[in-house]
Amino acid sequence: MKSNKFLLEILAIVLVLSVIPALVRQQYILHVIMLAMIFGIVASNWNLAIGYGGMFHLAQVPFFAAGGYSTAILSVHMGLSPLIGILVGGVAAVIxxxxxGIPALRVRGIYLVFLTFAFHFIMLSLVLYFVDITGGDMGLILEPIRIGATNIDMFNPVVTYYTALSLFVLSLVFIKTIIDSKIGLALVSLRDSEVYAVSRGINPYKIKLVTFVLSSFLAGVCGAFYVHYLRVVTPALFDWSFLITFLASIVIGGVGTLYGPLLGAFILTFLMESLRFLEMFRNIVFGLLMILILIFMPKGLIMLANRAQSIFSSRQNSAGIVDEEN
Amino acid sequence: MFSDIASAIIIGLVLGSMYALAAVGLTLVWGVLKILNFAHGGFITLGAYFVWVGITFLGGNYVISFLLVMGLTFLLGFVLNAGVIRPLQGRPESETNIFIATLATSIIIENLIIVGFGGRYKSIPEMASGSLTLGSISINFQQMIIMAVAPVFLVGLMYYLKKMKSGMAVRAVAQDADGAAIVGIDSERVYSYTIAIGALMAGVAGVLLGVIFYLSPGMGGDPLVRALFIMVLGGMGSVKGTIYGAYIIGIIDALARYFIGMFWASPILFVMFILLLLLRPQGLFGVKV
Structure with missing residues (x-):
């Protein structure tokens, strides 16, 4: 019953997102949707650790950047194909x-934030130091990839759009599977009552580490994809703006929900793009909006959607009782 | 060799003075409100730019510019509390939300500075030129002023917290907010004072940083990161520990810059930070966590 509902939801998402390129001819809009999907994947995997696991860490941007840099370095210096490169990005993030994770997950709370924060800066320093490999401040430029001997660019808009969509669906299924598995159950029980979970024989360190590692893989894959799509990798991959975008997607959409971070990512990406006309003032307005959303919609937008749905479904049942739970 | 080490230590004391000012505000806010104020780096930047504006447009008077910085950052601290921190406090997920909101604030500050002053580096004219030479070691007057100004503010803050009534209220709320409420302390008021004092300290740190380094819209980031390290080293929330920690980090920073290389100072500090967090998260003076 439950999984049937999920299957329907996935089908609906795939259907809507896959017909968009046929309806919308503007490449720009496809580009924005694609960015939203990629950012949504990174955010929702991060949500696995933050929302479901209750471990607030800042390592997701380093994972994303590790995916990007590893694939870029291998493809520039060794001519690695991007198809393998995207997988390599995921593996790099897992490593x-x-x-x-092995040292950092032994501490918790604010100390975990600090630890992951320090790793972020160490990685950035390494990238800036090994100029021969990473291109330093200037970064690396990736060559366009042709399919065989043809002149068709492998990263043409349609192909990239559907690649991103497949990653998007893959990520949804991946996260849903983890949440429904024993690991997910253990994770949530650790978050809600660690003492009880431990007394039932759950090893908190192991479960947290497994989740941490699992949630890094698709972040790395997305980093690699993003870099191949932009055809350039620079230290901007470590920017605070990524951290804010991913984190705010989770919070605005709804912490610890399956669809919340995805919704948040779509809203934020479109918001950011629609504010382009503000030019220099864009980041200022974006920052202000972020604070306002946090203050006035603390539970995330997914809660609004849930409430609407529950009112709708209770009417359908015509039971006359409005479900106040949500 | 001896003179190298001596000069490095002097630079270390100068850096330590600035780091101490940058870190005490952060520590104080953590100790009282249990929040991490990521807008702190933005306030450091604001301090530096305000003093630059003061000196450039008000006829080069350092004293008035300095007072201007103190007044403005103090007031903006109240604004930060009323507009960003207070509305989010005490809610579920407030830790994450305040983290994002203060990070967003620092992005707003950085971009306001870019819009207002442009992204180019600026420098504050020298406060005092010349230097004092003792044998093979020379200290310039600017460095001496920094080493003298920082303790004035640090001792002032300690005096405020230990002896003055509203300072005692701050400590009372830090120790036990409920207990403080019972004896009639308005914790909301204490929170806003604490944040304003933290902002003022950040502003003063920014002035001193601006005097020796260049001004740029993102200049507050580096001292903020070091301040986080210092805060943990000093034992989260301990003002005294933070001051000791700041001078220790300042000297280590200077020695690393001097003997290993400018570039490696930051990564070395980060590795030490990680080791500290893993091996002794309670810091030098904190209680065991």
Missing amino acids: LSLII
């Missing part, structure tokens, strides 16, 4: 997540 990084083990390096960070």
